[in-house]
Structure formats: structure tokens, C-alpha cells
Amino acid sequence: MTFKKGFHLTYCTNIHPGETWEETFGNLKEYLPSIKEKVNPGRPFGIGLRLSDIAARELLANDNLFRFRQWLEVNGFYVFTINGFPYGGFHRTIVKDKVHLPDWNSRERIEYTVRLIKILNFLLPQGIEGGISTSPVSYRHWFKTNEQMDHIFRKASFHFAVITEYLIQLKSESGKIIHLDIEPEPDGIIEDTRGMINFYNNWLLPGAIKYFSEVKNMSAHEAEAAIREHIKVCFDVCHSSVLFESPAEMLALYKKEKIGIGKIQISAALKFRPSGLDHKELTNKLKSISDKIYLHQVVGRHQKEMKRYKDLPDMINDNNYGSCEEWRIHYHVPLFVSNYGILESTQSDILDVFQLLQHQSVTNVLEIETYTWSVLPEEVKIDLTESIVGEFKWVLDNLKVQYQNLWIK
Numbered sequence: 001m002t003f004k005k006g007f008h009l010t011y012c013t014n015i016h017p018g019e020t021w022e023e024t025f026g027n028l029k030e031y032l033p034s035i036k037e038k039v040n041p042g043r044p045f046g047i048g049l050r051l052s053d054i055a056a057r058e059l060l061a062n063d064n065l066f067r068f069r070q071w072l073e074v075n076g077f078y079v080f081t082i083n084g085f086p087y088g089g090f091h092r093t094i095v096k097d098k099v100h101l102p103d104w105n106s107r108e109r110i111e112y113t114v115r116l117i118k119i120l121n122f123l124l125p126q127g128i129e130g131g132i133s134t135s136p137v138s139y140r141h142w143f144k145t146n147e148q149m150d151h152i153f154r155k156a157s158f159h160f161a162v163i164t165e166y167l168i169q170l171k172s173e174s175g176k177i178i179h180l181d182i183e184p185e186p187d188g189i190i191e192d193t194r195g196m197i198n199f200y201n202n203w204l205l206p207g208a209i210k211y212f213s214e215v216k217n218m219s220a221h222e223a224e225a226a227i228r229e230h231i232k233v234c235f236d237v238c239h240s241s242v243l244f245e246s247p248a249e250m251l252a253l254y255k256k257e258k259i260g261i262g263k264i265q266i267s268a269a270l271k272f273r274p275s276g277l278d279h280k281e282l283t284n285k286l287k288s289i290s291d292k293i294y295l296h297q298v299v300g301r302h303q304k305e306m307k308r309y310k311d312l313p314d315m316i317n318d319n320n321y322g323s324c325e326e327w328r329i330h331y332h333v334p335l336f337v338s339n340y341g342i343l344e345s346t347q348s349d350i351l352d353v354f355q356l357l358q359h360q361s362v363t364n365v366l367e368i369e370t371y372t373w374s375v376l377p378e379e380v381k382i383d384l385t386e387s388i389v390g391e392f393k394w395v396l397d398n399l400k401v402q403y404q405n406l407w408i409k
Contacts, residue, residue, distance in 0.1 A: 009367075012368065012369040020058060048368075085133055110159050113180065135182075137156045140191065179260070184236070237350050238267035264365065268345040269331055273325060301324055301328075
């Protein structure tokens with residue numbers, strides 16, 4: 001394959017339930033051919049692959065990985081990005097804060113990430129970079145003291161340096177560049193842009209420079225260059241919106257700090273302004289979208305002050321919606337729907353990002369990430385294939401880049 005400059009646009013397959021490789025591969029075979037035919041017929045189609053630890057282990061066993069690459073080549077698919085955030089079950093089970101387990105304090109997280117890197121290195125076509133998104137180190141509310149926070153930052157920095165060492169080795173052997181993309185999330189140890197910049201500049205770079213000077217006899221300049229090439233950011237628009245960040249301003253801030261964006265996840269949160277809304281109707285609406293599977297962090301803004309809840313049920317139980325002018329809910333809703341009755345989406349933030357992409361080189365990897373279809377109210381549910389196709393078409397209609405420039409040929 002030869003690749004044309006432009007965006008690699010895909011969707012994250014974490015939308016499909018399945019934790020084993022057999023289940024994961026079955027979903028790919030069931031959904032991807034028809035989606036490709038409706039969105040990008042006759043041309044290669046990129047896959048945003050999600051693999052649980054179980055699926056990754058099984059894919060690396062026997063000849064499964066070789067057979068998968070054959071299937072990709074025969075059917076016109078390629079893998080260039082992997083979602084390595086959720087380690088274990090992501091559907092049909094209570095996920096909540098366990099999505100952060102194991103965290104970057106653990107050996108298990110390193111080993112899982114290395115497995116994903118091996119898989120991507122084998123599947124990644126020559127000529128493009130690969131990326132693996134990962135958790136924002138850990139979950140904030142598990143740490144009660146500054147000493148505990150410092151410890152996890154120090155340990156994570158060491159582990160990211162170890163991963164970078166492995167990525168440097170692979171680059172020298174295969175010529176392929178793969179980066180690990182840290183994904184800030186509300187209530188993560190790294191939850192927003194400024195938190196990411198603080199971690200990168202004050203923990204990751206100093207820790208990695210120390211590590212590489214001792215282990216590889218690298219200069220500080222060489223070590224910093226290696227980190228900047230192999231540790232980047234997965235910028236999730238939904239997560240940024242929940243925290244009332246201006247996504248375009250935050251992307252500009254990353255550029256100023258010379259921290260690379262490995263991937264933009266195109267996603268929308270929910271929002272509402274309680275003023276003028278019927279209190280009982282609002283409560284019933286919030287209860288209808290509250291679920292026992294995922295964390296739905298809630299952030300409200302009152303002038304310059306923020307009010308926060310760890311999860312949507314906490315807000316409903318507090319019953320104090322009027323304390324803020326506007327509320328944002330972490331809930332990856334369909335991109336093409338802007339209004340849910342008395343609730344709205346943060347779709348406009350995605351459009352602001354698209355506007356930025358017209359004029360600036362931020363990243364060439366765009367991944368649609370809507371995974372809450374199974375817990376959405378019935379009135380917005382449609383056939384899953386048609387939903388995914390609808391999201392692709394909405395992106396293509398609004399990104400306003402020539403269609404042929406979006407795809408590899």
C-alpha cells in the first residue's frame with residue numbers, strides 16, 4: 001500500500017461488546033465490511049481496534065495474528081490505532097472506576113501495553129505512524145494525600161520511560177514509529193490539558209531524562225526527543241467539553257508546549273441549563289440516562305466556580321441542579337444528534353475542532369468514539385450499523401475537507 005497525506009478517519013471498535021479474540025474478530029467480520037461499503041467503498045478502510053487483555057493474549061497465540069493480517073489485506077482494511085485504555089470488560093458488566101484498573105502503578109498495565117505494541121507493530125503498514133491510547137495514569141479519588149499522588153506520578157513516569165525504550169528499539173528494528181497516547185479524562189489523575197502539561201513537563205520529562213541517562217547513556221536532548229516522539233496525547237473532545245475547556249484553545253496550548261497530539265477522539269458530551277426547566281421533568285430525564293455500567297462524571301459551572309459529582313446518580317440524589325448555570329455530563333452520545341429534548345450535546349465543540357483542523361496541522365488521526373449506544377434512551381437508538389455510518393457521514397459533511405483527501409489510496 002502507498003499512503004496519501006490527509007486524515008485517517010476511523011471509529012473505535014469498543015462500541016462492540018466482546019472480550020475474547022473470537023468475539024472481537026466476529027464483530028469485525030460482522031460490521032466492518034458493510035460499514036466500509038457504505039462509507040468508503042473500493043478503498044482501504046482504517047480500523048480503530050479495541051482489544052481487552054484477554055483478546056490481546058489470544059491474538060498473539062498460535063497463528064492468529066498472521067491470519068488476522070491476511071484477513072485485513074484481503075478485505076481492504078488496515079490497523080493504525082488501538083484503544084489500550086480499558087484493560088478488562090467494557091460491556092455487560094459494571095465498569096465504573098474499574099476502567100482505570102490496572103493503572104500505571106502496576107506491572108500488569110505495562111505488560112498489557114507491550115502486548116498491544118507488539119500487535120500494532122506487526123499489523124501497521126509501512127509509511128504511517130501507529131498510536132495506542134492509554135489511561136490517564138489512574139483514578140484521582142483512589143489517592144488521598146499529596147505523597148500518594150507524587151508516588152503514582154513518579155512511578156508512572158518511570159513506566160512510560162520503559163515503554164519508550166521498547167518503542168525506540170522497535171523503531172530501529174522495523175522502521176515503524178509507534179507512540180503511546182495518554183488520554184486525559186474527568187477524575188483521572190491526569191484529567192485536563194493543564195494537568196497533562198504539568199505531568200509532561202514536571203514529571204515525565206525529568207524522570208525519563210534521568211532514566212535514559214543512566215540506562216542508555218543518552219543526553220538530555222536525546223532523551224527529551226525520544227519522549228516527545230513516543231509519548232503523546234489522545235485528545236478526547238467529550239472529556240475536554242465536560243470540564244468546560246475550549247478544545248481549540250487547549251489544542252493550541254499543547255502546540256505551544258510542543259506536546260504532540262497522537263489522536264483526536266471525536267466525541268460529544270451532554271449538557272443542560274437548569275434555568276427555566278421543569279425540575280421534576282429534568283430529574284426524570286437524568287434518571288432515564290443514568291446507568292450502572294459506566295461512570296458519568298458531572299461538572300457544573302457557576303461564574304468561575306466549578307461544582308462536581310463523581311457520577312450522575314450522585315447529582316440526582318443531591319437534587320441541587322440550580323446551583324450552576326450549566327452542567328456537563330460525561331456521556332459519549334451520537335455525534336449527529338445535538339438535542340435530546342431538555343438536554344443538549346456539546347456537538348459545537350467538535351465543530352470548533354474541525355474549524356481548527358482546516359488551518360493547522362494538529363494530528364492526522366481522527367477516531368469517532370461513541371460507545372454508549374446500549375444505554376441510550378430508546379428514542380435515539382437506531383440500527384448500529386446505520387448509526388456508525390451516520391456518524392461517519394456527519395463528520396465528512398462537517399469537516400469540510402475534500403473527501404478524497406481524507407482517505408488513503
